[in-house]
Amino acid sequence: MTMRRAAFPIRARWQRDALPGFGPGLGLTLFWLAGLVMLPMVALIARPWGEGLHSGLQAFAHAAHDRRILSALGVSFRSALIAALVDLVPGLLIAWALARSDIPGRRLIDMLVDLPFALPTAVVGITMATLYGPNGWIGGPLGRLGLRIAFTQTGIVLAIMFVGLPFVVRTVAPVLRNLPRDAEDAARILGANRMQVLLRVILPALYPALVTAFGMAFARGIGEYGSVIFIAGNQPFHTEIAPLLIVIRLQEYDTQGATLIGLVLVMISLLSLALISLLRRHLSHGTQGGV
Amino acid sequence: MARFAFAALIYLLMGIMVVLPPVMVLAMALSHGMGAALATFADPDALSAIRLTIIMTVLTVGVNTIFGVMAAWTLSHFRFPGRNLLIVLIELPLSVSPVVGGLVWLLVFGTQGWWGTALERWGHPIMFAPPGILLATIFVTFPYVTRTLMPMLAHNGRTAEEAAVMLGASLWQVLWHVTLPGARLALVSGVLLTTARAMGEFGAVSVVSGHIPGLTETMPLHIETLYNGYQTVAAFTMAALLVLMAAIVVAVRTFLERGQNRTEKTA
Amino acid sequence: MVKVRSITRRGLLHATMATGGAMAFPPLRAWAATGLLNVSYDPTRELYQDIDRSFSRQWAQTHGNSPVQIRTSHGGSGAQARSVLEGAPADVVTLGLAYDIDILAQHGLLATDWQGRLPHNSTPFTSTIVFLVRKGNPKNIHDWPDLIRDGVQVITPNPKTSGGARWNYLAAWGWALRQPGGTADTARAYLKTLFAHVPVLDTGARGATNSFVQRGLGDVLLAWEDEALLAARDIGPDQFDIVVPPITILAEPPVAVVDRNVQAHGTTDVAQAYVTYLFSDEGQKIGARHYFRPVNPTILDANRDRFPDTATFDIASLGGWTRVQKDHFADGGIFDSIYSR
Incomplete structure (x- = not known):
C-alpha cells in the first residue's frame, strides 16, 4: 500500500478539523475490526494458554517435536516458496506483454490474468486434479513419459502457482508501465544492447516490485487449502499441507492441536511478510524512486 | 521474429496456466451433453447451495462494504496515533490461511470455544449453521474494500470534501455526494473483489459448515460433496456456474477500469 | 479533478442492504x-x-x-x-x-x-471388512499376513475420524488375537507393522476409496464390503478384484x-x-x-x-465398544502409540 504521496495536509495531531466524521468513522472501524477480526484472532492467540503458561509452553514444545506437524509446515512453506519464485518468470513475461508490448489480444490477456484470483479455490482444486491426474489432458501424456504430477509435491506447487500468478502480474505490470524511459535510452545511446538494458537497467528497477509480488504470492500460497487438497496426495510426511492437518486435527476433535498449528502458520506468514517488507525497503534505497 | 516468438510464448503461458483450467471445467460439465449438465440443477440440494451462496455473498459484501468505506474514509482523511497499526490489523486476514479463518470462529462459538456452552443453552447454534458460514466468509474477505478504496481516496485528497462542509453539508451528504462518487470505480472494484472471494470461499467455510446438503452447503462445498460422490458431471457443472460468475466479475471490473482510463486520458 | 456526482439512484449500499435484509435466515x-x-x-x-x-x-x-x-x-x-x-x-x-x-x-x-x-x-444392515486389490491381484494378497509383506502398501482411513477405519483396525486386531500364540502384544506388533505400510490416512472411508481408486495409491484397500463392491462393480468394473479374508469382523x-x-x-x-x-x-x-x-x-x-461367505467375529468378542474405544482410539491409546510420530 503506498499511501504517502498525496493525501494529508500537514498538521498537528488531534487538531480540530474542518472535516467531520473522524469520531464516527474511527468508532465504526474499531467496532467492526474488534468484532470481526480481533475477537477471533485473540481467541486463537489465547487458546494455547488456557490452562496456564506452563501447559501452553509444553504444548508448543510438544508440537515442535511432532514430526508430522513439522513436515506439514515444511511442505506448505517449501511449496509456497518454490511456487512464488517460479511464478516470477511467467508473471514478469506476461506483465511485459501487458505493459510494454503490442501483441494482439493484449486486452483479453489483461482480463484473463485476474481469473485465477476470482476462481473459487475448490474449483481450481478439482480442475487441477483432473487436468494433471493420470487420465487428464496434461497428466495423461506426461504420465506416458513417466512423469507424475498429481498427488505429488509438484502438483501442490502447480496449484499454488496458479493462484499466485495474478499477484505477480498485477504488481509488476504497473511499475513496468511507469518506469521512466530515460535510463533505458541513456543506456542504449551508450551502446548497450537489448539484453544488457534489460538485465542492467530494467530488472534492477523492478526488484522492489518483484519482491512485493513474491511476498503476496507466498503469503497466499502458504495458507492455500482448497486448490491444493484435491491435487495433493495428502500423505502424512510427504504431501500433507499444514492447513489440511488443521482440518484433520479438528475432525479428530483435537481443537488444541489444530489451534497450535494454526497459530504457528499465522506467525510464519507474518514473519515472512515482515522480512519481505524489510528486503523491499532495502532494495528501494538502491534505486531512485522505487515503487 | 523475436517479437513473434515472444507473442507465441505469452499465448502458450496464458493458455496452459490460465485458460486451460476453466476450459476444462466446461468440457467436463458438458462431457455427457447439455441435458446431463442441466440435470444438476434439478437437484434441490444444488439449488439451495446456490441460494445459500448468494445470501452469504450479499450479506458479506454488505457488511464489508459499509465497514470498508468507513475505514477507508477514516484512514485516508485523518492522521492519528495508531493509524499504521490499524492498517496492518485490517489487512491481517490476507495473510491468514482460510482454514485458520474458520478455526478462529470455532474457538469463539464452538462447543469447545469461549461462548459455546452459553450458546448451547440458548439453543441457536452459530457454528455448523449459516451464521458461522457468514462470519467465516466476512473474516476472509474483510480487507478488500478498504484496500482498494483507500489509495483512491488518498489520491483524491480532501479539498472537495472540505468545500462541501464549508457549504454546510453533513457527514452523510459529504460521503454520499462527494467522496464515494469521486472514488466510484475503486469502490465497485473492491466490492467485486469481495464478491468473487466470498462466493468461492471454501477453506474457511468448510471448517465451520457441517456439510449438510440443503442446509449448510454452499456451492464450493456442494462441489466437493458431488466430486467425492463420483458425480463428476454434476460437480463440474456446478463448478462451471461458479467459473461463469467469476468470469462476469472479472469482466465487469476490467471494463470499468478501462472506462476510467479513457476518461482520465481525455480529461 | 474530482467530479461531484451523486450515485443516489439506488446506490450500491442501498441495494446490498435491501437484498440482504430480504433474504435472511x-x-x-x-x-x-x-x-x-x-x-x-x-x-x-x-x-x-x-x-x-x-x-x-x-x-x-x-x-x-x-x-x-x-x-x-x-x-x-x-x-x-x-x-x-x-x-x-x-x-x-x-x-x-x-x-x-x-x-x-x-x-x-x-x-x-x-x-x-x-x-x-x-x-438394519450389517457388513464386513474386505480387501479391494488391483485387477488380477498382482501382489497376491489373500489373507491378513499378506498385508505386511515387503512392498505392499495398504490404504485405510484414520480411525480417529472414520468408523470404517475402526472396523478395519479391529478386524486386523481380532485376526491377530486369534492366531496361535496370539496376545495383545502380538496383535499390537502386527498393527504397528500394518500401519507402517499405510501411506495415507484419509478422514473418511470415501476419501480412502478415492485415494485407492482415483489417485492410484496403494496395493490394497481395506474397505467396507459395500464400498468395495460399489468400487469393483460400479466405478471400475475391470480395474479391481475383491478378496475376502478367511476371517474378518462383523460390522454393525x-x-x-x-x-x-x-x-x-x-x-x-x-x-x-x-x-x-x-x-x-x-x-x-x-x-x-x-x-x-x-x-x-x-x-x-x-x-x-x-455376499460371499466368510467367518466373522463381532465387537462383543473384543469387549464391546466402550472398552475398545478407550483402549485403542482415545488420546494416548494403542492407536496413538502405534502410529509412528
Missing part, C-alpha cells in the same frame, strides 16, 4: 420442521439416496400427499457425530458404529438405552432417532417412521441392492449370490 431454518435430516457416515451416499426417495414416496402416499423432504449428509462417522454434537440439527443418525451414537447419548441428545429401541440392536452400523432434535423440530413421527422403514422389506431390499447385508434372513437368502 428464516427460509433456511424453516425446512428443519417440514423435512428430515439424516446424518450418516461415508459409504452410504448411494444407499440413502435410494432410501430417501423411496421412503418419501411411501410417506406421501400414507400421509395425505404431504411430502417429506429428506436430506442426508455424509462424512467420517466420528467427524459426523462431532458435528451433531456441535449443533448440526440431525433428526436421525445412521453412523458407522454404535460408539459414535453412544457419545451423543452421553451428551443427552438421546436416551442411553437407544440401542434397544429398534430390532436387531438398531442395526446402527441407526437412531435423535430425541432432543426431533422434539425441537416436531419431527418425531416421521423420524420414527424413517428408521422403522429401514427394517421393512423394501428398505432391506434397497440395502441389499447397494451391497449392504440385510438383517432380514429371507431377504439376505434371496441375495446370497451378492
Whole structure:
C-alpha cells in the first residue's frame, strides 16, 4: 500500500478539523475490526494458554517435536516458496506483454490474468486434479513419459502457482508501465544492447516490485487449502499441507492441536511478510524512486 | 521474429496456466451433453447451495462494504496515533490461511470455544449453521474494500470534501455526494473483489459448515460433496456456474477500469 | 479533478442492504420442521439416496400427499457425530458404529438405552471388512499376513475420524488375537507393522476409496464390503478384484432417532417412521441392492449370490465398544502409540 504521496495536509495531531466524521468513522472501524477480526484472532492467540503458561509452553514444545506437524509446515512453506519464485518468470513475461508490448489480444490477456484470483479455490482444486491426474489432458501424456504430477509435491506447487500468478502480474505490470524511459535510452545511446538494458537497467528497477509480488504470492500460497487438497496426495510426511492437518486435527476433535498449528502458520506468514517488507525497503534505497 | 516468438510464448503461458483450467471445467460439465449438465440443477440440494451462496455473498459484501468505506474514509482523511497499526490489523486476514479463518470462529462459538456452552443453552447454534458460514466468509474477505478504496481516496485528497462542509453539508451528504462518487470505480472494484472471494470461499467455510446438503452447503462445498460422490458431471457443472460468475466479475471490473482510463486520458 | 456526482439512484449500499435484509435466515431454518435430516457416515451416499426417495414416496402416499423432504449428509462417522454434537440439527443418525451414537447419548441428545429401541440392536444392515486389490491381484494378497509383506502398501482411513477405519483396525486386531500364540502384544506388533505400510490416512472411508481408486495409491484397500463392491462393480468394473479374508469382523452400523432434535423440530413421527422403514422389506431390499447385508434372513437368502461367505467375529468378542474405544482410539491409546510420530 503506498499511501504517502498525496493525501494529508500537514498538521498537528488531534487538531480540530474542518472535516467531520473522524469520531464516527474511527468508532465504526474499531467496532467492526474488534468484532470481526480481533475477537477471533485473540481467541486463537489465547487458546494455547488456557490452562496456564506452563501447559501452553509444553504444548508448543510438544508440537515442535511432532514430526508430522513439522513436515506439514515444511511442505506448505517449501511449496509456497518454490511456487512464488517460479511464478516470477511467467508473471514478469506476461506483465511485459501487458505493459510494454503490442501483441494482439493484449486486452483479453489483461482480463484473463485476474481469473485465477476470482476462481473459487475448490474449483481450481478439482480442475487441477483432473487436468494433471493420470487420465487428464496434461497428466495423461506426461504420465506416458513417466512423469507424475498429481498427488505429488509438484502438483501442490502447480496449484499454488496458479493462484499466485495474478499477484505477480498485477504488481509488476504497473511499475513496468511507469518506469521512466530515460535510463533505458541513456543506456542504449551508450551502446548497450537489448539484453544488457534489460538485465542492467530494467530488472534492477523492478526488484522492489518483484519482491512485493513474491511476498503476496507466498503469503497466499502458504495458507492455500482448497486448490491444493484435491491435487495433493495428502500423505502424512510427504504431501500433507499444514492447513489440511488443521482440518484433520479438528475432525479428530483435537481443537488444541489444530489451534497450535494454526497459530504457528499465522506467525510464519507474518514473519515472512515482515522480512519481505524489510528486503523491499532495502532494495528501494538502491534505486531512485522505487515503487 | 523475436517479437513473434515472444507473442507465441505469452499465448502458450496464458493458455496452459490460465485458460486451460476453466476450459476444462466446461468440457467436463458438458462431457455427457447439455441435458446431463442441466440435470444438476434439478437437484434441490444444488439449488439451495446456490441460494445459500448468494445470501452469504450479499450479506458479506454488505457488511464489508459499509465497514470498508468507513475505514477507508477514516484512514485516508485523518492522521492519528495508531493509524499504521490499524492498517496492518485490517489487512491481517490476507495473510491468514482460510482454514485458520474458520478455526478462529470455532474457538469463539464452538462447543469447545469461549461462548459455546452459553450458546448451547440458548439453543441457536452459530457454528455448523449459516451464521458461522457468514462470519467465516466476512473474516476472509474483510480487507478488500478498504484496500482498494483507500489509495483512491488518498489520491483524491480532501479539498472537495472540505468545500462541501464549508457549504454546510453533513457527514452523510459529504460521503454520499462527494467522496464515494469521486472514488466510484475503486469502490465497485473492491466490492467485486469481495464478491468473487466470498462466493468461492471454501477453506474457511468448510471448517465451520457441517456439510449438510440443503442446509449448510454452499456451492464450493456442494462441489466437493458431488466430486467425492463420483458425480463428476454434476460437480463440474456446478463448478462451471461458479467459473461463469467469476468470469462476469472479472469482466465487469476490467471494463470499468478501462472506462476510467479513457476518461482520465481525455480529461 | 474530482467530479461531484451523486450515485443516489439506488446506490450500491442501498441495494446490498435491501437484498440482504430480504433474504435472511428464516427460509433456511424453516425446512428443519417440514423435512428430515439424516446424518450418516461415508459409504452410504448411494444407499440413502435410494432410501430417501423411496421412503418419501411411501410417506406421501400414507400421509395425505404431504411430502417429506429428506436430506442426508455424509462424512467420517466420528467427524459426523462431532458435528451433531456441535449443533448440526440431525433428526436421525445412521453412523458407522454404535460408539459414535453412544457419545451423543452421553451428551443427552438421546436416551442411553437407544440401542434397544429398534430390532436387531438398531442395526438394519450389517457388513464386513474386505480387501479391494488391483485387477488380477498382482501382489497376491489373500489373507491378513499378506498385508505386511515387503512392498505392499495398504490404504485405510484414520480411525480417529472414520468408523470404517475402526472396523478395519479391529478386524486386523481380532485376526491377530486369534492366531496361535496370539496376545495383545502380538496383535499390537502386527498393527504397528500394518500401519507402517499405510501411506495415507484419509478422514473418511470415501476419501480412502478415492485415494485407492482415483489417485492410484496403494496395493490394497481395506474397505467396507459395500464400498468395495460399489468400487469393483460400479466405478471400475475391470480395474479391481475383491478378496475376502478367511476371517474378518462383523460390522454393525446402527441407526437412531435423535430425541432432543426431533422434539425441537416436531419431527418425531416421521423420524420414527424413517428408521422403522429401514427394517421393512423394501428398505432391506434397497440395502441389499447397494451391497449392504440385510438383517432380514429371507431377504439376505434371496441375495446370497451378492455376499460371499466368510467367518466373522463381532465387537462383543473384543469387549464391546466402550472398552475398545478407550483402549485403542482415545488420546494416548494403542492407536496413538502405534502410529509412528
